[in-house]
Amino acid sequence: MHTKSIAAFLLGTALALGATGGALAQDKTVKVGVLTDNSGLYADLGGPGSTLAAQMAIEDSKLAAKGWKVDLISADHQNKPDIGTATARQWIDVEKVDVFMDVLNSGVALAVNNVVKEKNSVMINSGAATSDLTNAQCTPNTVHWTYDTYMLAHSTGQALVKAGGDTWFFITADYAFGHALERDTAAVVTASGGKVLGDVKVPLNNADFSSFLLQAQASKAKIIGMANAGGDTTNTIKQAAEFGIVKGGQKLAGLLLFLTDVHSLGLNVAQGLNLSSTFYWDMNDQTRAFSKRFAERAKNKAMPTMVQAGVYSGLLHYFKALEALGGNPHDGAKVVAKMKEIPTDDPLFGKGSIEPNGRALHPAYLFEVKTPAESKGPWDYYKLIGTTPADKAFRPLSESKCPLLKK
């Protein structure tokens, strides 16, 4: 009798546990966190637009109709790695955030990357440029979606060297991103037979670039590579025009230039610049349809940048993986593994895949900024001058130093 009741109790407990386990696998709640720069020099290229893109991905995934409950929160990391990691910890421990979106600024992204790995969460990075996220610092929890310094260096750098720009001087943002971009571009320049004549490291968020432009001018390099972004790049370009740099025969290379930068410079100043991007709103019917919906809801009616487009597409793919798993396992590495398993296919970036090191592959485009005469209306800024196919655009796995690849 006694043993019988114990057995019954054990059986009951086992059944109950089994039932709970089953319920866990069917858990259909997700919490999405957009960690970005909401107030600083990168706020227009990511920022509130990234949150809007995530919101649109949640709506377009139609998960709610399938019985899912998706929450969205967003926070400003102020471009400070310490604030980024503190928010990340709080989001995972207290808010139970499942996936980190955007996380622009390479310094912040590399810091958050560690927290996400330690806590087995997920980061789908759209805005940070450093290629280290899928190279030496890759983790099983991070997918790098939109672009990286390796791609930018190869797409823009190679094209310019081929066009005769064989001597370079770099104006570099003095933190993880600028250093990575300069390093990757310099490697491409030298490999293509060019030469780097010098560089200058400039503190982030600088208003005055005249001193650095004078140094670039004195170097007599044919190309002045701007390894910076956002407000820093726009000020560099504006002041280069003022100092007659381009008129003097040197060419500016915007290694990372966003649609919003061109918009804020105006075509008069920005015309003729080359830039690389993996997304432009006016590529095809699908990108135009999405971008128009986006702009209607965005502040200032701005068209989406590639960072914001990447947040949308990356999140859609994440949801696909969750659906394929039949529920949210709240196990970051498991979800990312599923994301790598399924081929990517979305309206904005087209067909592609995610490499074992977390690098999402899709084509990269080389654009030239139109002249005011060529532009037909607001936001009509780019003309396509070259495409690098998905399998050539990013660092090949054979060159990757990602520890995940060493089995």
Place this chain on the structure above:
Amino acid sequence: MQALYAQLLVGLINGSFYALLSLGLAVIFGMLNIINFAHGALYMMGAFVAYFLLSLGGISYWWALLIAPIIVGIFGMILERTMLQWLTGLDHLYGLLLTFGIALIVQGVFQNYFGSSGLPYAIPDQLRGGMNLGFMFLPVYRGWVVIFSLIVCIATWFLIEKTRLGAYLRAATENPTLVRAFGVNVPRMITLTYGLGVGLAALAGVLSAPINQVRPLMGADLIIVVFAVVVIGGMGSIMGSIITGFALGVIEGLTKYFYPEASNTVVFVLMVLVLLVKPTGLTGRAA
């Protein structure tokens, strides 16, 4: 060596912004005893007003140099009437906190409406182009900035130190009751002074619009450096802030040449050194 001369000149150009801004701060601190943390936001407003005048009203840069400081100055006077005047006689900290709050609100509102990457403002046609000085290419506009701000700085100094109006002002801050007894409307004078200081900030904003992007945070980025300039020069000293403004621009320019990585911090290192040796700043009076 050529490059070095070029850096000196560029430093002088930046110095003229520091001088104009720290001058306004010094005027406000000297006369009202308020540490005006809203100065950067008001500088930014000057640039934005110039942008609106041009894009909405077709009003040129030259008129903007006059109109923008007046508009922003009036805004400043409203601030003084409605908020700052209640702080008279209180600890500096209250003024600092209030103006800091005002700055955050103003910047937030602008950022909400105009984003962070800014708006374009072209160099006026008459000041386009540049001169080859042999050792560098000097954009005409930058040369104009140096000359114009020097004139404004000297005129302001003259107004406050050498005229009867300036004498009233200085007297009113020393002993308001006595000056009032002579029939001078002290509160109105204080309001006008704040308007003047704010107008100087807005003027610097208009000057900078063609060089830097017109961005909501342009003042926030600059104001900390300007405060360091004011502290080094000595709070409240008019000539001190003019000279320190130019000098620090030059020192910063040299740092950009020899060790660019430190160019954003050199001013603060100097501030620490000066305060260690002379706690009142280079030309400051003991409190």
